[in-house]
Amino acid sequence: MAEGEGAVNSPVPVGRRAREVVARAERLSGLARGVLADHARAVDQVRTALAPLLAELVAQELEGIPVSRLKDVTEGRLRLGALETAGFGSVRPVFEASRHELRQIPGVGAQTADQALAAARQIARALEETVSVRIDVDHPEPRTTALVIALRRIVEAGPELRRAVDAAGKAERRIAALLPVARPAGGRLRMALAGGAGRERALTAVGELRALVADAVSKGVPMLLTQASTDLLRESASDAEAWVDFALRSTEYYSQLASIAGSAPDVEAAEGFLPAEVADRVHAQGLDDTHCRVSLRGYQSFGARFALAQRRVVLGDEMGLGKTVQAIAVVAHLAADGHRHFLVVCPASVLINWTREIRSRSTLRAVPVHGPGRLDAYAEWRERGGVAVTTFDVLHSLPDPRKAEKHPLDAPAALVVDEAHYVKNPDARRSRAVARWTNLCERVLFLTGTPMENRVEEFRTLVRYLQPDLVPRIQGSDAVAGPHTFRRSVAPAYLRRNQQDVLTELPALVQVDEWEELGAADLDAYREAVAAGNFMAMRRAAYVHAEKSAKLQRLRELVEEAAVNGLKVVVFSYFRDVLATVRQALGDEVLGPLAGGVPAARRQQLVDEFTAAPGHAVLLCQIEAGGVGLNLQAASVVILCEPQVKPTLEHQAVARAHRMGQVRSVQVHRLLAADSVDERLLHILESKARLFDAYARRSDVAEATPDAVDVSDGTIARRIVEEEQERLAVAGGGVSRGDRE
Structure with missing residues (x-):
């Protein structure tokens, strides 16, 4: 031996x-x-x-804290009159002074000096745990x-x-x-x-x-x-x-910085405000990262362990927080435990991205099951194992792997469904296919940034695939009863975190509403659309006469300014004809449009070309296509050609650029026409956006019923058309939805 x-x-x-x-x-x-x-x-x-950078941030924060707050720390025992008389207006000069310097102030004795210094230092220590250093690559x-x-x-x-x-x-x-x-x-x-x-x-x-x-x-x-x-x-x-390396891998740098500095996000926020009993179960779950090629952040590790501990769940993290990486970590853990077969279902637009992420973030085989050779790829996956990546449209055609003549196998060790809100309608074919596969698999992970976009009932539909026994506990009244009741009802199957809670280093997001007055030609086109009751034509009337369009002129100015500064720009619109107008106005050097009819491979190619372009570049995106599953963090300027009926469409689109890994501030410019459908739409959607935040983001108390979360497109269209017809005193023949072409 x-x-x-x-x-x-x-x-x-x-x-x-x-x-x-x-x-x-x-x-x-x-x-x-x-x-x-x-x-x-x-x-x-x-x-x-790090020390001098933190010290400067703390000093800046102390500058903004009135010296009177020192009393709060000492429970009112500190006498501050002499310090205030001497010109100490904030805590900063107290913190930076020595005991000897303070004692030279008339009326300040040894005890007062010591108490003031101790209180200032206590505040400074508390601030050190909250401030975050942001590394500015441009300066x-x-x-x-x-x-x-x-x-x-x-x-x-x-x-x-x-x-x-x-x-x-x-x-x-x-x-x-x-x-x-x-x-x-x-x-x-x-x-x-x-x-x-x-x-x-x-x-x-x-x-x-x-x-x-x-x-x-x-x-x-x-x-x-x-x-x-x-x-x-x-x-x-x-x-x-x-x-150069920081610009390419800022996520890894910030991850290490957060770990070393101890500037981890708020624990409750990072754990999705889960009840203690669920959080404790997650903490007890191990995570084997032998097959991972990426270091997980604390909240990402928690998300992966949540999926493993709870087995069948919805991971509803806000866009940009790395849901894909967390899913890969789940699969990698199971692979380390001896499992060989896994299945990912996603929209066709992100199939290539999933394949790339699996290969770059893990040691696992990625097997695309799509296109003419999908059945051969599926057979190879059954034989050799790995992570099969397929689409909602292909899923229904894949046979039960347990009944295969050659290489029959147990069900996949895990099923991952990306953009799971695609299966909110249980009667759709893709929903039925997902339901069949979820019944086959013991572990299922749904990924979606907006699982409760419209109604609590839609969230119930998602949970019904995963934990049917939980559905009766998820009542609309839970949301009305308050956030704690709602969280208790969904916690076993739902985890969500937001960017502001867990990505303290994310660069600033500067949002600017660019209001423009409709010119004479714009107004004529708008009046015609209102008279016809054509809501979609009303929304794009500002671009009908390109040579006289106020919005288009402002868009040109924003793009020119970005070009001078060498910044990349993404232009979003709901309408393809608006994007065509923008393309004509900006010239053929712009990329896109990236629209719904563009094949998945071409979409990724456009994104890659945009990312690789040196300096300034412009990418045109139809908002429903560019807002789902694509990483546009090379952009630092986002232009929205018109407001959207669904607040989440804008949020998703902006999150494609303002996400983990972004190293520059992101400017978001929303082009709006005063006294038009834009203004009416924003007013109506204010309450809808607040309700979406309440239920899907933080579950805060909302003074409305769950049904109020959904305001259908048709309801909004009718209301706005009627208001505009009344305001402009034009005759209307009802609402025509129009099309997006």
């Missing part, structure tokens, strides 16, 4: 062989200590670079450059670094405890002096060391530790290299 194998059953080595075991353990311990020391040094470098300066360089060392080591540090810590703790006990077994004299109990402990410790070293070698731990130290000891990057 080879050395180190079968440690429990083979004779425990004594003398020379024991010394060899101890020596191997010492070498492994040395590797472990080296990794821990190198990692600690790298982390200290980040903290050193690098020496302090942020030093931080980026320090972070790059850790980021460059990759997700394997955390595994190496964990393995090093575990090995070092066990070896450090066993080595002193085992060493007497290396010599007869020392064994003789150890006494009976000491000899027994020494032999046991040697056996445990031999097993520990053998296990570490079988798992490749020595190589993992060696590589980690090599990565951590690499020469520092140049300023330019570090900034």
